[in-house]
Amino acid sequence: EVIETEKFRPQFHFTPEANWMNDPNGMVYYDGEYHLFYQYYPDSTVWGPMHWGHAVSNDLVHWDHLPIALYPDSLGYIFSGSAVIDWQNTTGFGSKDNPPMVAIYTYHNMDGERAGRNNYQYQALAYSLDKGRTWTKYKNNPVLPNPGIKDFRDPKVIWHEESEKWIMILAAGDIAKIYSSKDLKSWSFESDFGKGIGAHGGVWECPDLFPIQVKGTKDKKWIMLVSINPGGPNGGSATQYFVGDFDGKTFTPEKNESDWLDYGKDNYAGVTWSDIPKEDGRKLFIGWMSNWIYAQTVPTEKWRSAMTLPREIQLVKEDDQYKLTTFPVKEFEDSKVLKMQINKMLFSGKSDINNIDLDLSSCELNFVFKPQKGSLNGHTTAFGLLLKNDADEELKIGYNMLSKQVFIDRTKINTQFTDSNYLSEDVAQYSIGEEIKMKIIIDASSVEVFVDEGKLAMTNIVFPESPFSELSLFSSLGSVELESAMFFNVE
Ligand code: FRU
Structure with missing residues (x-):
């Protein structure tokens, strides 16, 4: 229906x-x-x-x-x-x-x-x-x-x-x-x-x-x-x-x-x-x-x-x-339906995820990322996820190892809404240990990021011209281990 x-x-x-x-x-x-x-x-x-x-x-x-x-x-x-x-x-x-x-x-x-x-x-x-x-x-x-x-x-x-x-x-x-x-x-x-x-x-x-x-x-x-x-x-x-x-x-x-x-x-x-x-x-x-x-x-x-x-x-x-x-709030758990799970996956560059079962316009994405050290190309600099739609717009969320910042980049989503305060990459200083947990909740026109059980929160509105349809992971220079991922739809 x-x-x-x-x-x-x-x-x-x-x-x-x-x-x-x-x-x-x-x-x-x-x-x-x-x-x-x-x-x-x-x-x-x-x-x-x-x-x-x-x-x-x-x-x-x-x-x-x-x-x-x-x-x-x-x-x-x-x-x-x-x-x-x-x-x-x-x-x-x-x-x-x-x-x-x-x-x-x-x-x-x-x-x-x-x-x-x-x-x-x-x-x-x-x-x-x-x-x-x-x-x-x-x-x-x-x-x-x-x-x-x-x-x-x-x-x-x-x-x-x-x-x-x-x-x-x-x-x-x-x-x-x-x-x-x-x-x-x-x-x-x-x-x-x-x-x-x-x-x-x-x-x-x-x-x-x-x-x-x-x-x-x-x-x-x-x-x-x-x-x-x-x-x-x-x-x-x-x-x-x-x-x-x-x-x-x-x-x-x-x-x-x-x-x-x-x-x-x-x-x-x-x-x-x-x-x-x-x-x-x-x-x-x-x-x-x-x-x-x-x-x-x-x-x-x-x-x-x-x-x-x-x-x-x-x-x-x-x-x-x-x-x-x-x-x-814990009550939110009852609205979630598990759609996909990934365990232990090493990625570098850009790695697409087959999200055929997952509706990316209304979802919760949970990741545990472990940036790898000492790889051939040296340490990774930034990693995270990309969400794309058929209007070729892109939302980027991740962590930058050099600046030690969590970021949400919405500069490539609804660029018709030209307010320079909207077309921004927003950042938050945050130190990570071996790994970083990210819970990302997407609902039509918003993204809420919770890092390490809520030690850091970042909430941004976004206005994609069409719903997100593609999900990929990225890591610049070095590689990152995706320890685990769990993707839910919210119903
Ligand atoms: C905050 C605020 C309040 C005020 C209200 C008016 O957003 O400016 O200080 O009571 O909105 O709508």
Whole structure:
């Protein structure tokens, strides 16, 4: 059975049915459902008056579209924010038997902006008593007025158990501010974070603050995520993170430099799900799979933008250094069907793989590569894979031994989309040992690369004129052993 699909339409990544989407918002789990709200403009494929679109899933992979949750009103557009379950009914919006789902979001007031005032972004509440299906805006909005800071937005709220308070982190210019509250309605300033710390190539947006266990230990650390636009490692927007401690008032980082959650160009404004049950305990993340430098001009017609695959974030400690890993959620495994397997194959130059059974437009490709030393031609310089289509376009993904970089080269795919930021080879510094593991997930118009169980992630959108049909491996100069490969289709 052949199902007609729209050109570039992802098959297992979340997209709006039509029109413009940016940041994921208000991700919260409640009563068997993962909620995903998102920045949405239902009247056009470019950014405009923001709403919160809405979808739900019970496995993080298959999503049901629901009606728009929040519409702009006289206070402004509905910008990014978060949602929590108010289990103890601290707001009084519901009851302990039917705890309210509360959205905490930014109003962006256009009149204020046009009038040249700098207090046009402020924080507000809305709540739902029916599993997010219908929403009531709080009558005394805003709950956190603007203190006179032009960029003052994207509140992320968590329940801080130790102090039995709600904690809000939000972006203020190019730093983050932390507030606390007993009832989500009245907020007290606690601290500023970020002056002289981390990357400051642009404005800070969509911060997140959450505790996490160090993998394999009982130790707990706190993570702060901060999206930044521009100033990302390969240009434009990207998300940095800090590992540290939080005492209910102040976040203290381990070091003053931040790290990048994803080195690709297309993973922005992502934050974690709220209210994941304790028994589960995972930190689940989703990001907007685009970049502000070209998001509004990418060559899709009916809709614009997709989300990344939902990912689990873990914290590992190696050589006394903390590092976040990101990896597709385990639920994704159920959508995969094994199509091909290769064991121990030496290759050099260009080596074609017979992929007759594999649909390369919707697949997961797993490789373990072992670059060989001391061969006649000396060491290999770069190796990896090439994907081609019948329009003679080529996507190249691999590792360069000389520069010690993982790379995604999309300069030969959809060269009609001439944005120089799109036609790029994006790179990430990474040291390898004997071998390197690469998991590459392709879905119509995106590629997500996870290296060594998620120690490095690179996410890029690509717009092939026709689906990929050929797969080959390449190695320049020396040879590489393909230890093993497993290819799946995603169904
Ligand atoms: C990030 C962002 C947020 C803002 C929203 C507006 O992409 O700029 O800071 O709330 O998008 O749509």
